[in-house]
Amino acid sequence: MTFEVRHWIGGERVGSAETFTDVSPIDEQPIAEVARGGAAEVDLAVAAAARAFPAWARTSREERARLLHAVADGVEKRIEELAQLETSDNGALIRSHRRGVMPRVAHNFRFFADRLLRLGHEDFETRGHRNHVSWDPAGVCALITPWNAPLMLATWKIAPALAAGDTVVLKPAEWTPLTASLLADIMVEAGVPDGVFNVVQGYGAEVGGPLTAHPDVRRISFTGSVPTAKTIAAAAAPNLTPLSLELGGKSPLLIFADADLDLAVDLAVEQYDNAGQVCLAATRLLVESPIADAFTERLLARVAEIRQGDPREESTDIGPQIHRRHVERVDGFVRRAKEAGARALIGGGPNEDLGGLYYRPTLFAGAAEGSEILTEEVFGPVLTLQTFDSEEQAVAMANGTRYGLAATLATGDPERAERVSARLVSGTTWVNCFFVRDLRAPFGGSRQSGMGREGGDWSFDFYCDLKNTVTAPWAEQWEK
Numbered sequence: 001m002t003f004e005v006r007h008w009i010g011g012e013r014v015g016s017a018e019t020f021t022d023v024s025p026i027d028e029q030p031i032a033e034v035a036r037g038g039a040a041e042v043d044l045a046v047a048a049a050a051r052a053f054p055a056w057a058r059t060s061r062e063e064r065a066r067l068l069h070a071v072a073d074g075v076e077k078r079i080e081e082l083a084q085l086e087t088s089d090n091g092a093l094i095r096s097h098r099r100g101v102m103p104r105v106a107h108n109f110r111f112f113a114d115r116l117l118r119l120g121h122e123d124f125e126t127r128g129h130r131n132h133v134s135w136d137p138a139g140v141c142a143l144i145t146p147w148n149a150p151l152m153l154a155t156w157k158i159a160p161a162l163a164a165g166d167t168v169v170l171k172p173a174e175w176t177p178l179t180a181s182l183l184a185d186i187m188v189e190a191g192v193p194d195g196v197f198n199v200v201q202g203y204g205a206e207v208g209g210p211l212t213a214h215p216d217v218r219r220i221s222f223t224g225s226v227p228t229a230k231t232i233a234a235a236a237a238p239n240l241t242p243l244s245l246e247l248g249g250k251s252p253l254l255i256f257a258d259a260d261l262d263l264a265v266d267l268a269v270e271q272y273d274n275a276g277q278v279c280l281a282a283t284r285l286l287v288e289s290p291i292a293d294a295f296t297e298r299l300l301a302r303v304a305e306i307r308q309g310d311p312r313e314e315s316t317d318i319g320p321q322i323h324r325r326h327v328e329r330v331d332g333f334v335r336r337a338k339e340a341g342a343r344a345l346i347g348g349g350p351n352e353d354l355g356g357l358y359y360r361p362t363l364f365a366g367a368a369e370g371s372e373i374l375t376e377e378v379f380g381p382v383l384t385l386q387t388f389d390s391e392e393q394a395v396a397m398a399n400g401t402r403y404g405l406a407a408t409l410a411t412g413d414p415e416r417a418e419r420v421s422a423r424l425v426s427g428t429t430w431v432n433c434f435f436v437r438d439l440r441a442p443f444g445g446s447r448q449s450g451m452g453r454e455g456g457d458w459s460f461d462f463y464c465d466l467k468n469t470v471t472a473p474w475a476e477q478w479e480k
């Protein structure tokens with residue numbers, strides 16, 4: 001049985017003349033009929049957010065923080081429901097949603113609520129004049145989010161925007177519309193005023209197009225692909241709307257001969273998590289030549305053990321790809337890599353036993369330097385293996401793409417770790433670990449992996465208009 005999902009605009013569920021069908025990647029069965037928004041719904045939502053903005057911006061920091069904690073409480077009460085909904089919608093593991101992702105969703109609200117209360121109001125003097133630096137709310141924020149970690153990535157944006165005193169129009173990915181819709185219910189239960197949080201469902205160009213071109217939108221924050229980011233930047237340009245972009249990657253995992261080999265293999269296997277649909281995934285394994293054979297042998301044995309299947313089973317390690325179109329995209333990369341002479345050491349095609357959208361964990365070797373499989377983001381369970389003979393060469397290979405989102409290195413030498421990480425072009429570098437995340441840290445990418453950073457006060461930098469008010473010394477008559 002499917003259910004109906006409508007937009008959430010100005011505190012009301014709003015439908016559209018047309019709908020589209022949301023399909024579960026687990027079995028390609030329809031799960032919801034979703035309102036298909038367009039320019040009219042965007043106008044309604046931006047107007048509702050603009051109307052709600054002045055009162056929300058004037059609401060005290062303490063009250064905004066209290067409401068965000070109430071939203072976090074609501075998320076915590078519904079962890080199981082959210083986990084099940086998200087797993088049915090995007091096919092990621094229920095065990096990750098239960099124990100990692102949904103608790104992090106709640107944490108996102110708590111973190112930015114608490115951070116808001118600690119945001120400075122810096123005051124200092126210049127020749128007797130008082131400078132007062134404030135973080136003013138900016139206005140309506142358009143938040144456009146992807147399908148690989150739908151609610152987690154959306155709440156990285158929603159929580160700081162609301163904390164900052166901004167109002168929000170969220171456009172979730174059309175392949176994963178469900179948890180954003182449930183979040184609207186949680187907002188209502190928490191007491192967030194109508195119009196402060198709005199959701200417009202629909203396709204990228206149809207909703208995202210008018211939203212990013214809207215003159216009343218003061219901020220655009222986007223997580224997704226580089227081509228879409230360029231379209232958004234072009235739409236935002238006439239209004240000079242500030243942009244935060246968190247984009248893709250082709251991150252390296254550098255494994256030096258002095259590394260703990262078991263750890264290195266563990267780190268490599270982790271890159272298949274979420275069936276490779278993770279922007280941070282270190283999909284390029286760069287291995288120092290003397291240990292390449294031993295590393296490869298152990299890695300292949302471990303990859304063969306990855307349990308692929310129904311993500312609702314606790315024992316499953318990786319589930320399906322998000323959508324048939326995405327499988328075709330991933331498979332296109334794999335076919336072209338083979339045609340160009342790369343060898344699939346394992347995997348290399350869909351998992352026909354599971355049918356539909358499951359793609360075998362794949363490892364390529366022998367890809368030609370500069371070839372597509374070594375330079376373009378696949379966003380599937382596809383890794384490549386290359387060897388290097390010196391630290392210099394390793395750094396050059398690691399930095400040799402247009403991306404700069406993340407890098408991981410495995411080495412037993414602390415000095416090498418410092419030397420190499422200092423030279424990597426990467427928003428986040430992990431040494432002998434992977435995916436250790438903390439909202440206090442800046443998150444984002446260099447080069448074409450993005451623009452700006454999320455997390456900590458960097459989120460407030462983006463969602464606020466920073467202002468300095470300079471006041472001359474008051475003459476005595478004014479002070480009376």
Ligand SMILES: NC(=O)C1=CN([C@@H]2O[C@H](COP(=O)(O)OP(=O)(O)OC[C@H]3O[C@@H](n4cnc5c(N)ncnc54)[C@H](O)[C@@H]3O)[C@@H](O)[C@H]2O)C=CC1
Binds near residue numbers: 174
């Ligand atoms: N977190 C990340 O870094 C992500 C990276 N990707 C990369 O992008 C590739 C393609 O996936 P897609 O789903 O097509 O990503 P996408 O970047 O097109 O979609 C992300 C979001 O942007 C919206 N969007 C699409 N066109 C838009 C437009 N013209 N204006 C405003 N919003 C628009 C979509 O509806 C969705 O909400 C993936 O294979 C992967 O390489 C995709 C999703 C997440």
Ligand SMILES: O=C(O)/C=C/C=C(\O)C(=O)O
Binds near residue numbers: 148149152153279
């Ligand atoms: O979970 C995180 O801290 C970061 C996740 C980011 C992605 O998975 C992404 O944008 O693809």
